[in-house]
Amino acid sequence: MAISIPCRQLFIDGEWREPALKKRLPVINPATEATIGDIPAATAEDVELAVDAARRALTRNKGKDWATASGAVRAKYMRAIAAKITERKSEFAKLESIDCGKPLEEAAWDMDDVSGCFEYFADLAEALDAKQKAPVSLPMDNFKCYILKEPIGVVGLITPWNYPLLMAIWKVAPALAAGCTAILKPSELASVTCLELAEVCREVGLPPGVLNILTGLGPEAGAPLASHPNVDKIAFTGSTITGSKIMTAAAQMVKPVTLELGGKSPIIVFDDVDLDKAVEWTMFGCFWTNGQICSATSRLIVHESIAAEFLDKLVQWTKNIKISDPLEEGCKLGPVVSEGQYEKILKVISTAKSEGATIACGGARPEHLKKGFYIEPTIITDINTSMQIWREEVFGPVLCVKTFATEDEAIELANDTHYGLGGAVISQDLERCDRVSKALQAGIVWINCSQPCFCQAPWGGNKRSGFGRELGEGGIDNYLSVKQVTQYVSNEQWGWYQSPSKL
Ligand SMILES: NC(=O)C1=CN([C@@H]2O[C@H](COP(=O)(O)OP(=O)(O)OC[C@H]3O[C@@H](n4cnc5c(N)ncnc54)[C@H](O)[C@@H]3O)[C@@H](O)[C@H]2O)C=CC1
Ligand code: BAL
Numbered sequence: 226m227a228i229s230i231p232c233r234q235l236f237i238d239g240e241w242r243e244p245a246l247k248k249r250l251p252v253i254n255p256a257t258e259a260t261i262g263d264i265p266a267a268t269a270e271d272v273e274l275a276v277d278a279a280r281r282a283l284t285r286n287k288g289k290d291w292a293t294a295s296g297a298v299r300a301k302y303m304r305a306i307a308a309k310i311t312e313r314k315s316e317f318a319k320l321e322s323i324d325c326g327k328p329l330e331e332a333a334w335d336m337d338d339v340s341g342c343f344e345y346f347a348d349l350a351e352a353l354d355a356k357q358k359a360p361v362s363l364p365m366d367n368f369k370c371y372i373l374k375e376p377i378g379v380v381g382l383i384t385p386w387n388y389p390l391l392m393a394i395w396k397v398a399p400a401l402a403a404g405c406t407a408i409l410k411p412s413e414l415a416s417v418t419c420l421e422l423a424e425v426c427r428e429v430g431l432p433p434g435v436l437n438i439l440t441g442l443g444p445e446a447g448a449p450l451a452s453h454p455n456v457d458k459i460a461f462t463g464s465t466i467t468g469s470k471i472m473t474a475a476a477q478m479v480k481p482v483t484l485e486l487g488g489k490s491p492i493i494v495f496d497d498v499d500l501d502k503a504v505e506w507t508m509f510g511c512f513w514t515n516g517q518i519c520s521a522t523s524r525l526i527v528h529e530s531i532a533a534e535f536l537d538k539l540v541q542w543t544k545n546i547k548i549s550d551p552l553e554e555g556c557k558l559g560p561v562v563s564e565g566q567y568e569k570i571l572k573v574i575s576t577a578k579s580e581g582a583t584i585a586c587g588g589a590r591p592e593h594l595k596k597g598f599y600i601e602p603t604i605i606t607d608i609n610t611s612m613q614i615w616r617e618e619v620f621g622p623v624l625c626v627k628t629f630a631t632e633d634e635a636i637e638l639a640n641d642t643h644y645g646l647g648g649a650v651i652s653q654d655l656e657r658c659d660r661v662s663k664a665l666q667a668g669i670v671w672i673n674c675s676q677p678c679f680c681q682a683p684w685g686g687n688k689r690s691g692f693g694r695e696l697g698e699g700g701i702d703n704y705l706s707v708k709q710v711t712q713y714v715s716n717e718q719w720g721w722y723q724s725p726s727k728l
């Protein structure tokens with residue numbers, strides 16, 4: 226069934242609202258290059274209204290409607306949102322697919338993860354009630370102390386296009402669970418499902434202003450949010466360069482940030498592996514989501530004794546990947562998200578060639594697809610560690626390969642990067658996997674797999690991949706402020722100063 230892009234406005238204070246400057250941006254289907262709709266483009270004027278609405282929602286009825294309501298009240302709304310998204314899963318998946326080029330089957334999987342993430346944080350919202358007033362044991366018994374966990378306030382959530390709705394929900398769900406109110410600014414390259422989330426919020430009767438959704442360009446809508454004095458925190462996922470700009474803006478007001486940035490993650494394949502299994506995880510680690518994953522294991526480090534056979538198989542399997550329109554049955558690789566990303570990736574491949582690397586397979590547009598931002602899954606060999614392809618994030622279906630002789634050498638190569646998001650190790654020797662997991666400088670390590678991601682486990686990176694951890698039990702703490710309350714419980718005078726009556 227053909228699906229069309231709903232015409233939406235900005236979502237502010239529980240209502241659709243035309244952008245102050247009435248600007249709109251085209252929605253482009255990367256599989257066809259056709260403009261298939263448009264989205265509203267917010268500017269600083271709209272950010273102002275959304276921040277005001279979020280502040281009012283935070284303090285309405287002295288906070289009792291949301292921020293200081295029990296977690297159980299907020300959980301009810303969150304579960305209702307999850308149920309609606311499940312109900313509309315196939316429509317949402319199609320919208321996401323035509324907006325960002327993700328194979329339909331993957332988009333449907335993401336929608337399950339979206340609902341699952343709302344449900345997980347709904348549970349944590351309820352659990353928060355029981356954790357309030359947790360006692361702190363003190364070394365003096367004339368004092369008592371307990372901990373309150375309170376919402377941080379109004380939060381700005383700036384998100385990317387590779388998992389358009391899921392990356393938004395990784396922030397929206399814990400923020401709402403904590404009792405914050407939020408302004409979500411999705412990527413201008415894929416905002417359609419985030420605007421449909423607004424419709425879901427209306428349908429479930431989420432109190433006005435609790436979640437505001439502003440689509441628009443980074444510098445016009447994201448930047449005023451990051452620098453707004455009345456926004457208490459920014460959570461960001463995207464490029465390292467934009468993350469650094471956001472941190473700079475937030476620093477002016479000593480505003481906390483969490484940053485989930487780029488990566489150039491390694492996958493180490495030892496000589497004791499089952500070749501077919503290792504080949505498949507290597508492909509999934511770099512070509513899933515059309516190669517556009519921040520944690521993609523895009524540097525293959527393979528033991529020299531199996532390298533030739535492994536590469537041969539890898540190339541054969543890779544050539545067998547079905548590249549097609551993402552809505553086509555069985556598609557395993559769609560187009561990259563935009564013309565800009567397409568040009569950028571082809572340029573990286575051509576630089577690798579000019580620096581002396583070999584293209585083992587791929588490297589160009591697939592011959593059978595004349596339109597759309599398609600790039601063949603590409604494997605690059607004969608590289609050295611000073612080449613751009615080894616050092617810089619590509620964010621496309623491009624894998625580069627180096628060999629190693631010893632475990633120490635593999636670890637050194639794996640950690641030879643400014644980034645520190647993910648890493649994978651494939652070996653049948655689990656003690657070795659354990660050693661390598663400890664040695665990898667990364668926030669996420671996969672053993673005998675690459676990329677599977679569960680909202681129950683903490684997610685985030687080290688080094689220039691950012692800091693802070695989303696998801697997991699601690700994910701809600703990103704949006705909570707800890708207050709200690711200390712009480713003097715003795716009936717005795719404190720007795721530090723001398724009483725004047727004794728003078
Ligand atoms: N870590 C990740 O998950 C992602 C990494 N990237 C990397 O970034 C590269 C470029 O992609 P872009 O879409 O340009 O990423 P980006 O980092 O510029 O965009 C991410 C979000 O930040 C917003 N933004 C941009 N400039 C801003 C500013 N000055 N202030 C506030 N918000 C701003 C964007 O509108 C979007 O919502 C990719 O090639 C890839 O290497 C892109 C998307 C996701
Ligand atoms: N599945 C990981 C989402 C990301 O790229 O951050």
Ligand code: NA
Pocket residue numbers: 252253254255323324325414415562
């Ligand atoms: Na798009």
